[in-house]
Amino acid sequence: MKTYFVTGGAGFIGANFVHYMLNKYEDIKIINVDKLTYAGNLENLKGVENNPNYTFVQADICDKEAIEKIFNNNEIDYVVNFAAESHVDRSIREPEVFVKTNVLGTVNLLNIAKQYWETENGFKEGKKYLQVSTDEVYGSLGETGYFTETTPLDSHSPYSSSKAGADLMVKAYGDTFKMPINITRCSNNYGPYQFPEKLIPLIINNCLAKRDLPIYGDGMNIRDWLYVEDHCKAIDMVINKGRLGEVYNVGGHNERTNVYIVKTIIDYVSGNIDSSVTEELIKYVEDRKGHDRRYGIDPTKIREELGWEPETSFEVGIKKTIKWYLDNKQWMDNITSGQYQNYYEKMYGNN
Ligand code: NAD
Ligand code: DAU
Numbered sequence: 602m603k604t605y606f607v608t609g610g611a612g613f614i615g616a617n618f619v620h621y622m623l624n625k626y627e628d629i630k631i632i633n634v635d636k637l638t639y640a641g642n643l644e645n646l647k648g649v650e651n652n653p654n655y656t657f658v659q660a661d662i663c664d665k666e667a668i669e670k671i672f673n674n675n676e677i678d679y680v681v682n683f684a685a686e687s688h689v690d691r692s693i694r695e696p697e698v699f700v701k702t703n704v705l706g707t708v709n710l711l712n713i714a715k716q717y718w719e720t721e722n723g724f725k726e727g728k729k730y731l732q733v734s735t736d737e738v739y740g741s742l743g744e745t746g747y748f749t750e751t752t753p754l755d756s757h758s759p760y761s762s763s764k765a766g767a768d769l770m771v772k773a774y775g776d777t778f779k780m781p782i783n784i785t786r787c788s789n790n791y792g793p794y795q796f797p798e799k800l801i802p803l804i805i806n807n808c809l810a811k812r813d814l815p816i817y818g819d820g821m822n823i824r825d826w827l828y829v830e831d832h833c834k835a836i837d838m839v840i841n842k843g844r845l846g847e848v849y850n851v852g853g854h855n856e857r858t859n860v861y862i863v864k865t866i867i868d869y870v871s872g873n874i875d876s877s878v879t880e881e882l883i884k885y886v887e888d889r890k891g892h893d894r895r896y897g898i899d900p901t902k903i904r905e906e907l908g909w910e911p912e913t914s915f916e917v918g919i920k921k922t923i924k925w926y927l928d929n930k931q932w933m934d935n936i937t938s939g940q941y942q943n944y945y946e947k948m949y950g951n952n
Contacts, residue, residue, distance in 0.1 A: 604630040609684030611635040613795040616645035621833035645794040662706035692760035703763035732771040737761035747899035783843040788852035792829030793925045808870040813952040818888030820860035823895040828913035852898025853911035
């Protein structure tokens with residue numbers, strides 16, 4: 602029975618991963634370690650909290666004692682590090698916490714895993730540290746070309762630079778100590794449980810609340826969208842089959858402009874829920890500072906080496922996603938009735 606030490610499992614992708622893994626395997630244990638920042642939400646884990654193979658520990662990945670205690674009490678096989686400050690706009694306002702959690706937190710986990718896994722002749726068999734990273738470490742593309750695993754790191758925002766710093770530390774532990782590591786770099790995820798500061802849940806929520814739909818700059822920036830379950834499947838494959846020391850890009854060739862995303866959501870809501878939601882709600886606002894123009898992943902390596910293929914097209918995934926937020930209105934209301942309103946007003950005013 603393998604034991605997974607998952608960090609950030611109360612956030613968007615981490616929670617989806619915990620659900621995915623416990624649905625798929627009956628013979629694994631998951632210890633979910635999360636600080637429960639504004640982005641962590643135990644409601645995301647309601648469906649698994651009584652599963653005997655699941656444990657939750659509230660802790661900061663920077664806290665040496667708390668993390669050592671978990672390693673002391675459990676034989677950890679895999680560390681899967683999702684925990685991070687994840688929002689670019691917040692990193693522009695408050696970079697320090699991004700360095701703390703994303704870089705120093707990662708190094709703390711690496712040190713402790715190394716301490717418990719290293720033997721006189723290398724590392725214990727079957728252990729692995731997986732760092733969940735992002736395509737944003739590669740910077741921004743022009744109109745053509747894709748990010749491959751050998752594209753040089755050229756991050757721009759404090760968020761992506763902190764993720765790039767963390768990636769380089771993970772690589773350093775692989776190169777210097779021969780620690781068993783992998784890094785995955787994924788494109789934009791969407792799906793259930795995403796905090797409504799990110800484009801898709803924010804636009805869905807604003808459509809339902811008949812608020813302005815803020816589009817940064819000219820709205821022609823491009824992101825490469827991946828349904829979150831396809832990302833979870835990729836991480837599972839990399840843990841179980843990924844070659845040690847390797848980086849794997851994860852993306853499904855679903856490039857869309859931001860304007861396209863917003864209009865697709867308006868069309869769905871207008872056609873299925875409330876015909877008074879129209880493009881008139883769109884508001885072009887000041888551009889994000891240093892806004893990357895285009896991301897696009899080349900997933901050839903993970904497809905050819907591990908057989909990974911995304912299963913959900915954007916057209917199917919976006920409908921499933923909107924429907925999930927409609928069916929889980931209370932989940933959204935619980936978030937947006939708290940501190941969220943202060944954040945929202947600072948970012949977008951009172952519209
Ligand atoms: P999220 O913001 O929804 O969740 C982050 C989680 O980490 C939260 O539960 C939060 O409480 C927890 N956390 C934050 N600081 C912590 C700390 N110091 N100690 C312990 N827990 C802490 O983020 P997400 O969108 O689910 O992203 C998860 C990971 O995937 C991140 O590493 C992110 O960089 C990466 N990623 C995200 C995307 C995306 O589109 N969302 C794409 C590629 C990669
Ligand atoms: O590419 C992977 C990355 O995707 C992850 O590493 C990050 O953690 C994740 O947050 C995401 O970053 P983005 O900055 O691409 O996602 P966001 O949802 O914030 O924005 C998507 C695009 O939409 C981006 O071009 C900015 C734009 N945008 C966003 C918001 C919140 C708007 O036009 N208006 C908005 O209100």
